[in-house]
Amino acid sequence: MDQDDDVLSEENKAEELVVAGRYVVSTTIKAGTLAGCPAFAARDRLSGSGKVLALAPPANAPVSASFQKISLTHSPALLSFDAIDDSSGALWVITTVSDSFRPLSEFNRTWSEQAVREKVLRPFAAVLKALQLVGETHRGIRPDNVFFSENENRFMLGPGCLSSPARYQPSIFEPLSSALCPPVGRGGGSIADDVFSLGVLAVYLLSGRLPAELTSASEETVLQKRLAEGSPEVLMPELQISPQMSSMIAAMLSDEASARPSPSDIADHSIGKIFRPRRPHVALNPLMLGDIPIRNIFMLLWHGMRNQAAFSDLIIRGVVERWIASELGLATEARIIGATARQLESVRLTSLSERQFLDIIRMLAPDFPFFWKGLWFWPDALSSLALAMTFHEINEYDTAIRSALYSSDIASLADTGDDEDFSRISRRAYRLVGDNGQNNDDGICAFIYLSNPLQPCLSSEVTKERFSSVDGLMTWLNAGEQRHHGQETMGFLDRKQVIFMLCRSVEKGFWQAENISRISGKGSWLTDLRFVAILQRVMNCGPLCGVAHKFLSHLDDELKRWKNMHVRSQKIEQLTKAARDGDLSAMSAVLADTDGFATDRSAFLNACEEIALLEHELISLEHTSGFYVTFREADIEQMTTAFGAMLAVISICVEALL
Amino acid sequence: MTTSALSSRENMIKIIAGIAAGFGLALYPAYVILTVILCVPVIIAFVAGGEKGGRMAWFMLPYVVAAAVHPFHQLWNGYGDITCMFSILTTSPAIPEVWLAAASGWLVPEFLATGSRIGEMVRIYRRRHVVTARIKKLQAEWDVSKPARNGGS
Numbered sequence: 180m181d182q183d184d185d186v187l188s189e190e191n192k193a194e195e196l197v198v199a200g201r202y203v204v205s206t207t208i209k210a211g212t213l214a215g216c217p218a219f220a221a222r223d224r225l226s227g228s229g230k231v232l233a234l235a236p237p238a239n240a241p242v243s244a245s246f247q248k249i250s251l252t253h254s255p256a257l258l259s260f261d262a263i264d265d266s267s268g269a270l271w272v273i274t275t276v277s278d279s280f281r282p283l284s285e286f287n288r289t290w291s292e293q294a295v296r297e298k299v300l301r302p303f304a305a306v307l308k309a310l311q312l313v314g315e316t317h318r319g320i321r322p323d324n325v326f327f328s329e330n331e332n333r334f335m336l337g338p339g340c341l342s343s344p345a346r347y348q349p350s351i352f353e354p355l356s357s358a359l360c361p362p363v364g365r366g367g368g369s370i371a372d373d374v375f376s377l378g379v380l381a382v383y384l385l386s387g388r389l390p391a392e393l394t395s396a397s398e399e400t401v402l403q404k405r406l407a408e409g410s411p412e413v414l415m416p417e418l419q420i421s422p423q424m425s426s427m428i429a430a431m432l433s434d435e436a437s438a439r440p441s442p443s444d445i446a447d448h449s450i451g452k453i454f455r456p457r458r459p460h461v462a463l464n465p466l467m468l469g470d471i472p473i474r475n476i477f478m479l480l481w482h483g484m485r486n487q488a489a490f491s492d493l494i495i496r497g498v499v500e501r502w503i504a505s506e507l508g509l510a511t512e513a514r515i516i517g518a519t520a521r522q523l524e525s526v527r528l529t530s531l532s533e534r535q536f537l538d539i540i541r542m543l544a545p546d547f548p549f550f551w552k553g554l555w556f557w558p559d560a561l562s563s564l565a566l567a568m569t570f571h572e573i574n575e576y577d578t579a580i581r582s583a584l585y586s587s588d589i590a591s592l593a594d595t596g597d598d599e600d601f602s603r604i605s606r607r608a609y610r611l612v613g614d615n616g617q618n619n620d621d622g623i624c625a626f627i628y629l630s631n632p633l634q635p636c637l638s639s640e641v642t643k644e645r646f647s648s649v650d651g652l653m654t655w656l657n658a659g660e661q662r663h664h665g666q667e668t669m670g671f672l673d674r675k676q677v678i679f680m681l682c683r684s685v686e687k688g689f690w691q692a693e694n695i696s697r698i699s700g701k702g703s704w705l706t707d708l709r710f711v712a713i714l715q716r717v718m719n720c721g722p723l724c725g726v727a728h729k730f731l732s733h734l735d736d737e738l739k740r741w742k743n744m745h746v747r748s749q750k751i752e753q754l755t756k757a758a759r760d761g762d763l764s765a766m767s768a769v770l771a772d773t774d775g776f777a778t779d780r781s782a783f784l785n786a787c788e789e790i791a792l793l794e795h796e797l798i799s800l801e802h803t804s805g806f807y808v809t810f811r812e813a814d815i816e817q818m819t820t821a822f823g824a825m826l827a828v829i830s831i832c833v834e835a836l837l
Numbered sequence: 838m839t840t841s842a843l844s845s846r847e848n849m850i851k852i853i854a855g856i857a858a859g860f861g862l863a864l865y866p867a868y869v870i871l872t873v874i875l876c877v878p879v880i881i882a883f884v885a886g887g888e889k890g891g892r893m894a895w896f897m898l899p900y901v902v903a904a905a906v907h908p909f910h911q912l913w914n915g916y917g918d919i920t921c922m923f924s925i926l927t928t929s930p931a932i933p934e935v936w937l938a939a940a941s942g943w944l945v946p947e948f949l950a951t952g953s954r955i956g957e958m959v960r961i962y963r964r965r966h967v968v969t970a971r972i973k974k975l976q977a978e979w980d981v982s983k984p985a986r987n988g989g990s
Contacts, residue, residue: 742979743978747980783979786975787981789971789975790972790975790976790981793968793972796964797965797972800968816896819945820899823896823900824899830904830906830907
């Protein structure tokens, strides 16, 4: 938490928001960040003690997917939330920090072994125990998220669920299994990962800082050192502490998750107990991968993935098989690798596939993250990775993330049978938007929304507003002025807004599958109208006059499909009336009259045909309008002769009679 | 029929007519002279009008016959006497009557042609009015996207 001495000043009172009916948030006064999450100054109407912070998780760094579950965990050493409110449409998290608490990173001192054991390890282990009980992790144990009060002589752990797991953790506070990954690719991990971070925190507190050679060197150098020598050796400096404490911290820093003590072990640790750390297998004779001497499995995998050609070559030549069997004593694994190598050799392939590499990693080091096209990640972090990709935060991994999201290999390996794991959610997401593996952004977008129920809408129009509920977005759409539509917006909503509303309403069980397939076409004003109309009905949004009027001015093209001017003017009247009532369903129904439309269409075609015929006739009449068509000459001659003959006969008769 | 054949046939007719006129003049001079005088327009048309004039002469013929019945009847009553013939020609308006009747052989077809043209124009005008009105009505009722012709006369 950054200390920010801004207080509510009179001139800034304009932008105030009341959260949970009690906290007044000044949305213009920033109060630094807490656990990586932007905070705004707030005050409590009912109580004046402590510094109230209103946390506003942004759209590109939302709260963790398990936020609601984790926020229910209470422990005296864990900073708790006073209120979580998204009734305004955006998520606001209110927390009160006593004035005396300051983050550890602001202190420049050491703490005694006893203080660390009693004030940090035990209470924090209790926090981890509570989290473990609900099957969650903290993943935010680092100096700037741990607070100390000199007055109360007490430590307090900041929240970890305000961002995706371990997103802001410095890599030395993370175990190897997580430090390999980019910060957004670390995933929820296990409670053993928190134990590791707690171990590093203990070292930090006991020595007052981190070893200089770690802070000055680059992250990658430190990582390579940890891979080669083991994290305890690299991260633990010489400390003047008891062997019991030292053994426990060394065990906490172990690279194998199963070798770390559980939170209960730490909480109940009696002073006399000594942990015996497991030493990982180290080869006496190194394997040369290129010009790098490899001495253990971790190095083999890390360097092997960085130089896949050389690694493939060593595997196919059987070098890796022989080396891990003889030097590391992994006979079974060696046999499997040998079988893979022989299989490749028989089809004359010179390199392994991504899937084969992944299988080798899963087999040799189950603690290691997944590796896919240059990216180390945990499958449960794919939604965070996809989100970072959407915001162009990790462009170098775009291809890897896209490929991993649609990879059936990853999906099958990541499927743990849990309904909330990556493969199940992604399948649901792709089905929802009709994405059949064409790597389109809709599927990824839906996957991000379904993975995190509190993920704000990703539309660039409303990222600032952070709408995490359909109501919020709808209210904004209803209230806002006529928006300027960018090129990507075909209709009223852009794709990200459509998918957001779709996912959020599907989560609440408002939809049937057939409804979804109908609206998942290309965005246009009409499909958007149908979509918003259904949402209005199923979510009981009430009259949406603003939305209706915005639609009204864009439905001309739709109205022009009705060709009968009388019917059209009737439709306009009906639409205007429905818009006045804010009834989008009625508007949609006016335009969706398929029978009427068919009648109109066929009558129109008849009329067109008639007009064409008439016009044709008109043209032909124009052409004959001169002295062209008259009696034929022969007719005239005949008539003339006949008339003359008749006259002659009459004349003779008259002459004869007189 | 070729032009030479046609002209030879016409020449033949003229020769036969000439011989017939000669015989007629010898036997019944009053009738022939009256016929020739009354048929002057027909003869002029036949001789000088070329092909068209020949056709015209045929049209004139029944009208001339119709008008010439009375003078010939008078001549018949006067026993074909040449004096009687001259008195018919001088005392009655036989010549202008017959010649006007011959003119009607030219006028009637012209009147027929002109009348038919005028009738046709009236019919076209009326029809165009009806069609234009119908098109306008349809265009007012239906949104015809392409710019429609206005028609009208």
